[in-house]
Amino acid sequence: MSVTVAQVDVEGRFRTLVQSPLRAGLLRFLNARPDAAFDVESLMSTFGRLRLDVENCLHELVEFGVVARRPGQPALYSARRPDNDTIAAQLDTFLERRATISTEDQSPSVQRFREMIGRDEKMLIVFEWIRTAAKSDISVLILGPTGSGKEVVARMIHELSRRGSEKFQAVNCAALPDTLFESEIFGYEKGAFTGAHDRKPGRLELADQGTLFLDEIGDLSLIAQAKLLRVLEDRRFERLGGQKSVHVDFRLISATNRPLEQFVRDSRFREDLYYRVNAFAIRLPSLRERPVDIPVLASRFLARYCAANGLPLDAKTFSPAALQALQQYPWPGNIRELESTVSRAALSAPGRSIRDTDIEFLHAGTLAGADAPPRVPTLREAERAHISRVLEVTAWNKKEAARLLDISRGTLYRKIVEYELDNKRQ
Numbered sequence: 001m002s003v004t005v006a007q008v009d010v011e012g013r014f015r016t017l018v019q020s021p022l023r024a025g026l027l028r029f030l031n032a033r034p035d036a037a038f039d040v041e042s043l044m045s046t047f048g049r050l051r052l053d054v055e056n057c058l059h060e061l062v063e064f065g066v067v068a069r070r071p072g073q074p075a076l077y078s079a080r081r082p083d084n085d086t087i088a089a090q091l092d093t094f095l096e097r098r099a100t101i102s103t104e105d106q107s108p109s110v111q112r113f114r115e116m117i118g119r120d121e122k123m124l125i126v127f128e129w130i131r132t133a134a135k136s137d138i139s140v141l142i143l144g145p146t147g148s149g150k151e152v153v154a155r156m157i158h159e160l161s162r163r164g165s166e167k168f169q170a171v172n173c174a175a176l177p178d179t180l181f182e183s184e185i186f187g188y189e190k191g192a193f194t195g196a197h198d199r200k201p202g203r204l205e206l207a208d209q210g211t212l213f214l215d216e217i218g219d220l221s222l223i224a225q226a227k228l229l230r231v232l233e234d235r236r237f238e239r240l241g242g243q244k245s246v247h248v249d250f251r252l253i254s255a256t257n258r259p260l261e262q263f264v265r266d267s268r269f270r271e272d273l274y275y276r277v278n279a280f281a282i283r284l285p286s287l288r289e290r291p292v293d294i295p296v297l298a299s300r301f302l303a304r305y306c307a308a309n310g311l312p313l314d315a316k317t318f319s320p321a322a323l324q325a326l327q328q329y330p331w332p333g334n335i336r337e338l339e340s341t342v343s344r345a346a347l348s349a350p351g352r353s354i355r356d357t358d359i360e361f362l363h364a365g366t367l368a369g370a371d372a373p374p375r376v377p378t379l380r381e382a383e384r385a386h387i388s389r390v391l392e393v394t395a396w397n398k399k400e401a402a403r404l405l406d407i408s409r410g411t412l413y414r415k416i417v418e419y420e421l422d423n424k425r426q
Contacts, residue, residue, distance in 0.1 A: 010084065010090070013064070014064070017061070017064055018094055021100075022049060022057050023057045024099075025047060026047070026054075026057055026061060027061060029047075031079045033079070037076035038078070039074040039075065039076055040054055041074070041119050044117075044124060045114065045119075045296075048104070048113070048127045050124050050379075065080065065082045065083065066087065067079065067080055068080035104160065107156060107159040108155075109159050110160070113153065115304075116152070118292065118293025119292050122290055126153070126283075126284060129282045130282065131406065132280075132404050132405060133280055134160035134161045135404050137251045138280045139232075139252045139254070139277055140282060141255070141256070141260075141277050142283075143255075144257060144284030144285075144286070145332075146257050147333040147335055148285070148335060149284060149334075149335055150255040154168075154211075154215075155168060157211075158251070161211070166211070168207075168210060168213065169203045169207040169212050171203050171212070171214050171215065172215050173214055173215060173216045173220045173224075174215070176220075176224075178221050178224055181221075181227065184203060185228070186202040186204060186237050188200050188240035189241040189242040192241025192242070193240070204231060204248050204250065207248070208248045209249055210250060211251045212252055213253045213254070214252070214254045218260055219258070222270065229270060229276065232252065232273075232276045235248055236248070252276075260274055261274075286334055287334045288331055291327050294323075294331075295318075295323050298323070298326050298338060301339045301342040302318065302342050302354075305343050305346045316352060316353075316354060318354050319353050319355050319356065322355055322358070322359055325359055329364070332363055341360070341361065344359075345359045383415075383419075386405075387405065387416075387419065388419075390405055391423075398413070
């Protein structure tokens with residue numbers, strides 16, 4: 001049977017269409033649920049992508065005839081059987097092939113992070129920062145309040161990076177006194193002190209070829225900071241009681257809920273160490289900065305509670321008054337506090353419906369007069385700041401910046417003009 005030029009052209013266009021991981025993922029997702037329809041927000045949360053990316057991919061799939069757009073507000077999207085027989089055959093072949101499992105889909109931390117994404121795009125912007133940071137070995141500083149998911153982000157960066165198959169060593173600096181700092185970080189030789197019966201490798205040695213995560217780095221003493229700085233500069237250290245220099249190759253990720261810039265001004269944190277650990281900063285928003293996500297996350301945590309206790313996913317539901325109470329609370333403990341609050345409420349509620357009286361807040365009295373949340377940047381402001389930051393990190397090497405941002409150089413040039421970025425003013 002002869003193959004026409006038109007068929008070859010259609011097949012080539014279809015192959016080009018599904019070369020994009022996001023377009024291919026959307027197409028498989030919708031065809032796996034042929035009777036369901038989804039709005040853009042739910043697809044944004046599922047794939048961890050910004051609205052513009054999802055909308056552009058859906059538009060191309062609709063235009064090609066493999067996805068249907070249902071009118072309404074908001075518009076819904078569903079799988080569509082193409083009218084063109086050649087495209088239909090290509091679609092069948094594509095769906096029969098085993099899907100390529102991406103690094104993100106294999107990452108447990110990514111799946112955990114996606115559970116923290118709701119309708120607000122702030123967390124999706126963080127996701128883009130994480131993808132950018134994972135492409136290089138640059139030192140990352142994660143800023144955010146307690147319970148906002150800083151360690152989850154650190155593990156994501158590690159798992160998505162080229163070091164993902166190596167070890168991830170997490171150190172809680174707040175629980176590390178000066179007397180134990182050297183033995184814990186550098187390790188020790190046999191006989192270094194009373195009770196040192198064998199050689200013990202430190203966290204630096206264990207993190208070789210992998211990632212070292214220093215949680216709450218703002219709590220390190222000035223003495224510990226000086227010792228850490230030397231290692232970051234030389235990538236060499238000596239075990240406690242040893243004389244042999246050990247070389248290590250690791251990626252550093254730090255996190256803190258402390259105002260490090262203020263600590264530097266107050267001489268409580270070394271300025272030279274601050275610049276070492278803060279090559280690329282990622283700020284996690286607090287839960288009070290994205291109140292629209294609270295009902296979404298609460299329902300998600302409630303479903304997880306039901307599943308963990310062998311109940312149907314809809315065995316427990318929130319009453320309208322309960323949801324209103326959840327949204328009015330300031331959540332000083334952020335996502336971690338929300339999850340524990342939902343679990344307590346589900347356990348204490350006598351019936352299927354969780355009432356507002358079933359919800360016990362840990363800080364209900366002390367935070368009644370909490371200050372209003374700070375202003376949150378718009379999507380445009382956040383994108384401008386992100387591009388500017390990457391340009392600074394790469395010393396305005398536009399080729400490298402475009403690679404880290406995962407965009408073409410032409411797009412980067414347009415963004416530089418659009419946002420009026422100027423190397424001389426940065």
